[in-house]
Amino acid sequence: MYQIGEIYQGCQHTVTIHHEKIAQAHKFAPVNIPSRYIEQAVDQVSSLPGIGKKTALRLVLALLKRKPEDIERFAAALTDMHAHTKLCKVCNNLSDEEVCSICASPYRDESLVCVVADIRDVMAIESTSQFQGKYHVLGGIISPIDGISPSDLAIESLISRVAAGNIKEIILALSATMEGETTCFYLYRKLSAFDVKISSIARGVAVGGELEYTDEVTLGRSILLRTPYETSLKR
Ligand SMILES: [Zn+2]
Secondary structure: OOOHHHHHHHHHHHHHHHHHHHHHHHHHOOOOOOOHHHHHHHHHHOOOOOOOHHHHHHHHHHHHOOOHHHHHHHHHHHHHHHHHOEEOOOOOOEEOOOOOHHHHOOOOEEEEEEEEOOHHHHHHHHOOOOOOEEEEEOOOOOEHHHOEOHHHOOHHHHHHHHHOOOOOEEEEOOOOOHHHHHHHHHHHHHHOOOOOEEEEOOOOOOOOOOHHHOOHHHHHHHHHOOOOHHHHHOO
16 A cells, blocks of 8 residues: 555656656757758857757747848858957957057056956956956866866966066956866966965955855855955945
């Protein structure tokens, strides 16, 4: 004889499997496309990160409704972007010129350099309007699991910039992950040979965050790395 609990659990298990099967069928359901031209466009669009076949089909069908001159502009924008965008030879940021607009700006403090992993981090920090120094984009972080070693990153060029002697402070603005911390420590070891102040971005309680829901490592760091109250008044 089954107990009621066992029967219930059995049913629940069956329902879960059923839902998983539906989800999988949905995920791998072939999209029936009646045109090979549409199909090849869908293949191209769905090769982009985060875009599945169904989303790609929706985008492609939306493009199909546009006028031919709109499509020409669309294609030309992609071709021009690919042909003319390069990496700044000083900081590795994206640029239309040899040197990016931030490095070329006389209004930015060149004695202050913020080290980030990715070009998107530059955009994120720029959107805060709180930083008036310059950047150095590493192009990733040290991650042995992903096969990324220091030699794969723009570390030598950072050292060359510091060795040139105009930089007074390096701000390490990397993710608060194991890989981010490893990269920070590696850079700290490399840069401590020079007469340069090395700081890292503050780790702490998020704005609008409740203390009781903050994880203990973050909260612990927030206490250790507390800042004078006057500093928060200036923001
Ligand atoms: Zn630059």
